[in-house]
Amino acid sequence: MTRVIGYLRERGLGGSGDPATIAGGASFAYAFGVVLMFLLVVEAVSGMALAAFYAPSSTDAWGSVAYLQDQAQAGWVLRGVHFHGASAIVIIAGLHLVQTALYGAYKKPRELVWWLGILLMILMLAWAVTGYVLRWDQAGFWANKVEVGIAAATPVLGGVIKKLALGGNDYGNLTLTRFYALHVMILPAIVAAVTYGHVALARKLGATPFGDRDQKAGPRWPDQALRNAIAIAIVFTILLAYVIASHGVGLAAPADPSQSYDARPLWYFRWLFELRELAGRAEKIVALATPAIVGGALVALPLVDRAATRDPRHRLAYLGGLAGLLALIGGLTIASLVADARDDELAKRDAKAEQRAALARKIAREHGVPASGAADVFFAAPLGRARAVFASKCKSCHDAGSKDRKGPIIAPGHGSRSWLKAFIRHPGADENWGRTKLAAKDNAMKSFAQMPPADLDDVVELIYAESGASDVIAARRDHGGSVFETACSDCHAREEGLAGSSAPGLGGVGTRAYYLSFISNPKSALHMGRDNSQMPRFDTELSLDDRDALAEYLVWLRTATPEDLAALDPL
Amino acid sequence: MADEERRKFLKVATCAIGGGVGLVLAAPTVAVLIDPARKITVTTPTAPLDLGLVEQFRVGAEPRRVDIVAPVVKDAWLAARNVVLGAAWIRRTEPDKIVALSAVCPHLGCAVGWDAAAGNFLCPCHDSRFSVAGDKLTGPSERGLDELPLAVVDGRLQLTWVRYRTGQTAREPA
Numbered sequence: 159m160t161r162v163i164g165y166l167r168e169r170g171l172g173g174s175g176d177p178a179t180i181a182g183g184a185s186f187a188y189a190f191g192v193v194l195m196f197l198l199v200v201e202a203v204s205g206m207a208l209a210a211f212y213a214p215s216s217t218d219a220w221g222s223v224a225y226l227q228d229q230a231q232a233g234w235v236l237r238g239v240h241f242h243g244a245s246a247i248v249i250i251a252g253l254h255l256v257q258t259a260l261y262g263a264y265k266k267p268r269e270l271v272w273w274l275g276i277l278l279m280i281l282m283l284a285w286a287v288t289g290y291v292l293r294w295d296q297a298g299f300w301a302n303k304v305e306v307g308i309a310a311a312t313p314v315l316g317g318v319i320k321k322l323a324l325g326g327n328d329y330g331n332l333t334l335t336r337f338y339a340l341h342v343m344i345l346p347a348i349v350a351a352v353t354y355g356h357v358a359l360a361r362k363l364g365a366t367p368f369g370d371r372d373q374k375a376g377p378r379w380p381d382q383a384l385r386n387a388i389a390i391a392i393v394f395t396i397l398l399a400y401v402i403a404s405h406g407v408g409l410a411a412p413a414d415p416s417q418s419y420d421a422r423p424l425w426y427f428r429w430l431f432e433l434r435e436l437a438g439r440a441e442k443i444v445a446l447a448t449p450a451i452v453g454g455a456l457v458a459l460p461l462v463d464r465a466a467t468r469d470p471r472h473r474l475a476y477l478g479g480l481a482g483l484l485a486l487i488g489g490l491t492i493a494s495l496v497a498d499a500r501d502d503e504l505a506k507r508d509a510k511a512e513q514r515a516a517l518a519r520k521i522a523r524e525h526g527v528p529a530s531g532a533a534d535v536f537f538a539a540p541l542g543r544a545r546a547v548f549a550s551k552c553k554s555c556h557d558a559g560s561k562d563r564k565g566p567i568i569a570p571g572h573g574s575r576s577w578l579k580a581f582i583r584h585p586g587a588d589e590n591w592g593r594t595k596l597a598a599k600d601n602a603m604k605s606f607a608q609m610p611p612a613d614l615d616d617v618v619e620l621i622y623a624e625s626g627a628s629d630v631i632a633a634r635r636d637h638g639g640s641v642f643e644t645a646c647s648d649c650h651a652r653e654e655g656l657a658g659s660s661a662p663g664l665g666g667v668g669t670r671a672y673y674l675s676f677i678s679n680p681k682s683a684l685h686m687g688r689d690n691s692q693m694p695r696f697d698t699e700l701s702l703d704d705r706d707a708l709a710e711y712l713v714w715l716r717t718a719t720p721e722d723l724a725a726l727d728p729l
Numbered sequence: 730m731a732d733e734e735r736r737k738f739l740k741v742a743t744c745a746i747g748g749g750v751g752l753v754l755a756a757p758t759v760a761v762l763i764d765p766a767r768k769i770t771v772t773t774p775t776a777p778l779d780l781g782l783v784e785q786f787r788v789g790a791e792p793r794r795v796d797i798v799a800p801v802v803k804d805a806w807l808a809a810r811n812v813v814l815g816a817a818w819i820r821r822t823e824p825d826k827i828v829a830l831s832a833v834c835p836h837l838g839c840a841v842g843w844d845a846a847a848g849n850f851l852c853p854c855h856d857s858r859f860s861v862a863g864d865k866l867t868g869p870s871e872r873g874l875d876e877l878p879l880a881v882v883d884g885r886l887q888l889t890w891v892r893y894r895t896g897q898t899a900r901e902p903a
Contacts, residue, residue, distance in 0.1 A: 196750075383739075390747070391750055526804075
């Protein structure tokens with residue numbers, strides 16, 4: 159027991175030191191720790207401001223970050239300072255570590271200070287991981303998936319670690335609340351405690367001057383303080399300049415498990431990413447073991463390098479090992495970045511992802527994020543849901559530009575007077591039924607190209623009126639009734655909900671309800687009939703919301719022009 | 730005392746640099762934190778809201794509470810649909826005379842309820858009472874219940890939702 163207490167006493171615990179002077183005199187080499195403390199304050203201040211906007215829920219997280227980034231004044235500055243400030247911490251902490259190693263400041267009695275420093279470094283990296291996922295965009299979401307996947311490969315405990323990290327069996331609200339609690343409450347508390355220990359011990363034991371020669375102590379205040387302030391000002395200026403030049407930090411499209419994404423870790427994990435690539439099948443073992451080996455080597459340094467000398471010339475083996483390690487990390491980082499930069503396919507995918515992100519943010523800015531969640535943000539665009547469903551379910555058979563088109567073209571003007579007229583004149587034309595089996599069938603609708611033009615216009619008006627359009631010419635429509643009786647009523651019916659004797663019922667044709675019913679089951683007797691339609695029924699395949707959105711879209715198309723369609727954001 | 734002056738300069742320079750850095754960090758922080766206070770962060774529909782057919786309200790019946798629902802409310806980043814904004818008490822005294830009173834208590838904004846036994850309105854928070862017509866009876870409220878703009882179009886009730894300032898005699902939109 160006394161030995162333990164004696165050991166700790168010697169290493170700075172208990173008693174009082176002399177912080178008024180600084181060994182070797184004031185120096186910029188001593189400023190790293192203070193700069194790191196300052197950066198922690200920057201993270202705390204900017205983090206509190208971010209927390210005043212952030213909503214840790216899987217439906218709202220992305221929307222709240224997008225709002226902060228794109229709509230709150232100076233929000234992007236705060237986000238940028240917070241994100242790049244974390245990078246600055248990693249860089250300065252790395253320099254701090256190198257300086258400490260170079261000066262031999264890890265040696266007895268400063269082992270505890272060194273070890274707490276290593277612990278802080280690990281905590282900083284963990285802090286970054288917990289922060290990156292919070293934005294719940296494609297970048298943060300997929301990077302986290304990979305990180306948790308690696309952690310889940312831990313022998314024996316992997317499954318438990320994954321469940322604890324995700325807050326359950328899968329990504330969701332509890333994943334975010336958990337990482338948020340870790341990021342803004344638990345880790346800050348732990349970091350504050352460890353930092354206090356690290357700094358208090360370092361102050362007590364005093365600074366370590368370079369080399370072995372005795373050097374005169376100098377005053378801490380104001381000589382060292384001014385150097386600290388200058389170092390802080392330089393780092394902060396660079397940080398701020400970088401934030402402004404890069405417009406803060408990006409925000410990808412909302413997290414979407416169905417959309418693949420080229421996940422990349424934060425830059426300071428790039429070396430591990432590259433190493434994992436090189437390791438091939440052993441990737442998870444390598445990704446887990448390497449940080450443990452690196453950390454272990456750093457922890458072991460003061461235990462193996464026990465000679466009294468701090469002169470770097472007498473410690474070339476250890477310093478060489480550290481230099482080799484840093485060179486390896488740097489080399490792997492550069493290799494990873496270069497490999498990505500050379501990958502043209504990746505650049506194309508990234509450009510596409512960026513486009514999607516810009517569109518998602520534009521829609522969020524102009525129309526808001528739907529309550530169903532940020533993943534549905536594209537549905538918030540005008541006719542967004544319908545256009546998305548159309549693109550995935552209807553386009554290949556109905557779009558003019560589709561090579562595999564099997565059905566009539568659906569485009570702006572569909573269901574308008576001119577469209578109806580063209581259809582009645584040539585139902586079998588290529589743009590109508592030309593590519594369906596009805597085109598060649600004898601009993602399909604015949605061409606009415608020979609109908610007197612006035613009669614044709616009248617019957618078009620009659621059918622057009624069924625859509626509920628507000629610009630119907632009543633006289634034309636009324637006259638169209640008698641044309642219909644002679645030319646159409648043998649096959650078609652006009653009463654609502656009634657099928658014709660051998661052709662679709664036209665009651666309410668062109669209304670939203672009619673389109674909904676048609677899309678739901680085109681093979682119904684009311685519509686094309688079981689044998690005439692090649693179009694599948696969609697009532698089982700698409701939700702009522704999706705079908706209704708399509709119906710609304712078809713109604714919109716009736717009065718839309720190609721320019722109207724082009725003016726909508728492409729989804 | 731050259732050294733004394735040098736030390737003084739160092740102190741001033743240290744404080745100046747530290748203060749400058751602090752101000753530069755504080756500026757965007759304050760800017761972002763006050764931003765919501767300068768904006769309409771939650772929208773209220775300005776267009777009249779449809780409350781359905783007038784016929785559902787019987788002439789001479791007790792006041793009836795109706796939820797006021799906005800089709801779309803933009804709430805910071807969210808575009809929420811069918812959001813309940815509050816409630817109104819609706820009373821039809823004559824076939825063509827119909828009145829809507831906001832259920833927001835003019836005292837401090839609690840939701841006013843109908844006390845059927847007493848035949849008047851009662852706010853549960855501080856016991857302000859209002860007559861069936863909305864006039865102030867007893868309690869701390871400084872004015873009567875607020876009447877909401879109401880119109881009948883094609884037999885349908887159209888109500889415009891307004892929030893008034895609470896805790897004062899004058900009736901002013903918030």
